[in-house]
Amino acid sequence: MDDEKNPQGVIHTLFILVESQSDIKIDSVLMPWARALKEVQNGKIDALFGARYSEERVLFLG
Known part of the structure; x- marks a missing residue:
């Protein structure tokens, strides 16, 4: 997480990529x-x- 408590990292980046290439919506919850x-x-x-x-x-x- 960054200083503003936003998710970051490899898995989060992968989720963004999957969402952009499909109709799948991913909500990350810590x-x-x-x-x-x-x-x-x-x-x-x-x-x-x-x-x-x-x-x-x-x-x-x-």
């Missing part, structure tokens, strides 16, 4: 890791980037 896992488990968000593989996570992240 939140604590534990909350992000619960949001995915509860179906409130569609994806979680930066997650490492684990047997437990594969059950709800696919």
Whole structure:
């Protein structure tokens, strides 16, 4: 994040590129890791980037 709390970095740049080349809309939301896992488990968000593989996570992240 920059000084104004805007996302930045390689993943954010990739999201911008995907949006510009497709009809996909990507909203990046920064939140604590534990909350992000619960949001995915509860179906409130569609994806979680930066997650490492684990047997437990594969059950709800696919």
